[in-house]
Amino acid sequence: MSAIRGARERARIEVTAAIKDEARKQLAAEGAAKLSLRAVARELGMVSSALYRYFPSRDDLLTALIVDAYDAVGEAAERAQRAAASPGAPATGLTRWVAVACAVRDWALAHPHEYALIYGSPVPGYAAPQDTVGPAARVGMVLIGIVEEARRDEGLALLPLPDELRPEAERLAADVAPGLAPAVAAPLVAAWSQLFGLISFEVFGQFNRVVEAREVFFRQAVTELARTVGLLGPRG
Numbered sequence: 001m002s003a004i005r006g007a008r009e010r011a012r013i014e015v016t017a018a019i020k021d022e023a024r025k026q027l028a029a030e031g032a033a034k035l036s037l038r039a040v041a042r043e044l045g046m047v048s049s050a051l052y053r054y055f056p057s058r059d060d061l062l063t064a065l066i067v068d069a070y071d072a073v074g075e076a077a078e079r080a081q082r083a084a085a086s087p088g089a090p091a092t093g094l095t096r097w098v099a100v101a102c103a104v105r106d107w108a109l110a111h112p113h114e115y116a117l118i119y120g121s122p123v124p125g126y127a128a129p130q131d132t133v134g135p136a137a138r139v140g141m142v143l144i145g146i147v148e149e150a151r152r153d154e155g156l157a158l159l160p161l162p163d164e165l166r167p168e169a170e171r172l173a174a175d176v177a178p179g180l181a182p183a184v185a186a187p188l189v190a191a192w193s194q195l196f197g198l199i200s201f202e203v204f205g206q207f208n209r210v211v212e213a214r215e216v217f218f219r220q221a222v223t224e225l226a227r228t229v230g231l232l233g234p235r236g
Contacts, residue, residue, distance in 0.1 A: 016054055018044060020068065023061055028113040032123045035062060059126055062117075066128065067135050069114040074138025076107040081142050093150025093231040094223065100142055101195055101222040108199045115203055119196055140192055144177045147188055147229055151180070156230025158183050184230060191225040198222070 022040045037058050041051040055061040080103035084096040091099070108115040117123075118136070150156060161169055161183040169182035177185045198221055201207050202214055211217050 012054070019051060019054055019061070020065060023065055024113065027065070027117060032062065032117050032126075037061060062123060062126055063129055063131060065114070066118055066132050069111070069118045070132065070135030070138065072111070072114070073104055073107045073118075074135060074142075076103045077139045077142040079103065081146065093146050093154055094226050096146045097143070097226040097229075097231055098219060098222055100139075100146065101225075102219065104139060104195070105199050105202070105218055108203050112203050115199075119200055120204070140176075143188065143192055143195075144180070147184060147231070148177075148179050150231055151184070154232055156184060157227075157232055158187070158230040159228075161186065187228045187230075191229050194225055195222060 019040060022043050023035060025043075026035050026039060035058055037051055037055065038048050040061070041048045044051075055064065077100045080099045081096060084091045084099040108119075147156070165186055166182060169186035172189055173180055173182045173185035176189060180188065198218060202211075202218070207214060
């Protein structure tokens with residue numbers, strides 16, 4: 001019986017992967033708003049009722065694709081952080097920050113439709129469930145970890161926190177990064193949002209005929225973002 005159960009589980013994993021792969025093709029061709037379980041089933045030679053046993057609704061399939069995308073970009077960030085922090089590659093907080101930012105950009109450029117699914121326009125009628133929160137936080141948690149480690153090991157060079165921003169900064173510190181002071185949390189959230197703004201401008205074409213040396217431009221921009229959160233590094 002265990003062999004039969006194992007074969008069924010493997011078959012389910014394979015069919016689930018095939019459904020997701022076909023759905024990603026539809027994302028690339030039509031966009032998330034037009035994703036259709038019936039169209040996916042038709043392309044796979046399945047009847048719709050069979051596909052519903054894997055994903056009961058379009059929103060369930062969208063959620064699975066969103067979680068996969070967040071996990072993929074999160075893994076890219078975590079892998080870059082581990083590589084930059086390995087014993088054979090000693091690095092500062094600044095170099096780790098830049099390495100992670102570049103890894104996120106590389107993933108986005110290699111997977112523009114999956115990036116658009118999680119960082120582009122909301123899908124009409126879709127509300128992301130709680131299942132997406134943890135995966136969505138992975139890149140942010142890597143950036144928080146870099147800043148926390150730098151604070152312990154190197155110290156941070158921060159600008160004074162404006163009085164009018166302090167209440168919001170204190171709330172952010174409590175909700176987003178409990179280990180960090182408000183003077184760190186506020187610029188960190190700003191830098192995180194600006195990082196994805198830079199990537200989105202490139203992925204969605206706003207840099208066309210504006211920025212040509214995009215990798216060089218990006219590295220310099222995220223280096224300056226790192227300095228806003230107090231990460232030390234030479235200027236020039």
